[in-house]
Amino acid sequence: MRAKPLLVTGFGPFPGVPRNPSAVVARLLGIHARRHGLAGGDVRVLILPTSYGAIPTHLFPALAEGPSAVLMLGVARRAKRVRVEFRARNRVSRLFPDASGAIAQRLTLLAGGPAERRAGGAAKALASLRRHGIAAIPSHDAGRYLCNAAYFHALAEDIPVLFIHIPPLAEVGRPGPYQRDKPPAEALAAALVAVARGLLV
Template sequence: MSGKHLLVTGFGPFPGVPINPSAVVARRLAALARRHGLAGGDVRLLILPTAYGAIPTHLVPALAEAPGAVLMLGVARRATRVRVEVRARNRASRLFPDVSGHVARRLTLSADGPAERRAPPAAPALATLRRNGIPAIASNDAGRYLCNAAYFRGLAEAAPVLFIHIPPLPRAGRPGPYRRGRSPVEALAAALVAVARGLLARPSIHRADRAIEENAMGAVPNPISGVL
C-alpha cells in the first residue's frame, strides 16, 4: 500500500544527546495516529540514525514509498518552545560531526538544488499547535545539521512535508510549558496528531526541483576529530 500512508520521522542519539526526545515523541505520535485511524491506520515510523549517510540509506527509500504526508521531528537543545520550521536551506556546516564522526561533504546539500525549499503547511500547523495548548513559534532556520539536511530532501517530494523542532523534555514531575495534567510527551503527541491530520488533508504539489543529487547528501571524515 502506498500513496496515502503517514510517515513520521525522528532522530536517534547524537553527541550530547544520548536519548533524543524527537524519537520518544515520534514513537508516541505514531501510536496515537494509528489509534485515531489516521491514513486508515497506515502510519509508518522511521527513527533516523543521526548520520549524513542515513539520508540516502534510510530516508530516501522511505520517501520512495510515496507517503501521503510526512511529519518530521527533531530536537533543538536551546529551544524553550516548539519550533515549526518554515523552510530548509541548501546549506550545511562542516563543523559538526555526526554520530559516525563524519561531516557534510560540502557546504551545499545539492549542487543543482534551489537556495531553499519552503513548507506551505507551516502556518496552519503553527495555528493547530497553539489551539491545542502547545507554545509554538515559526522558525526560519532549521540549522545546518541533519535536521535541515533531512528536511531539504523531504521537501523535494510532492507530498506535504513538515519539520518540527521540539525542545528538550522537562524532567519527570515537571510540566514544562505544556498544560498541566498531561505528560509533555502525551501533550505534544496529541497536538501533533492534529497537525498530521491537517497534513494528510492537503493536496500534493508539483516540485519542479524534485530531482536532486543524492550523492550530495553524503559525508566525509571529520578533519577536526580525525575519525575515519
C-alpha cells in the same frame, strides 16, 4: 483504494543526547495517529540514525514508498518552545560532525539545487499547535545540520512535508511548552495528531 501511509520521522541518539526526545515523541505520535485512524491507520514511524549517511540509506527508501505526507521531528537542545520550521536551506555546516564522526564534504546539500525549499502547511500547523495548548513559535532557520538536511531533501517530494523542532522534554516543568495535565511527550504527541491530520487534508 487503500490510503497511502503517513510517514513520521524522528532521530536517534547523538553525543550529548543519549535519548533523543524526537524519537520518543515520534513513536508516541505513531500510536496516537493509528488510534485516530489517520491515513487509514497506516502510520509508519522511522527513527533516523543521526548521520548524513542515513539520508540516502533510510530516508530516501521511505520516501520512495510513496507516503501521503511526512511529519518530521527533531530536538533543538537550547529551545524553550516548539519550533515549526517554515523552510529548509540548501546549506550544511562543515563544523559539526554527525554521530558517526562524519563531516559534510561540501557547503551545499544539492549542487545546482534551489537555495531553499518551503513548507506549505507550516502556518496552519503552528496555529493548530497553539490551539492545543502547545507554546509554539515559527522558525525560518532549521540549522545547518541533519535536521535541515533531511528536511531539505524531503521537501523535494510532491507531498505535504513539515519539520518540527521540539525542546528537551525536561522543559515541561516550566510554564509553556506542554499541557500541564499530561506528561510532556504525551501532550505533544496528542497535539501533533491534529497537525498530521492537517497535512493529510
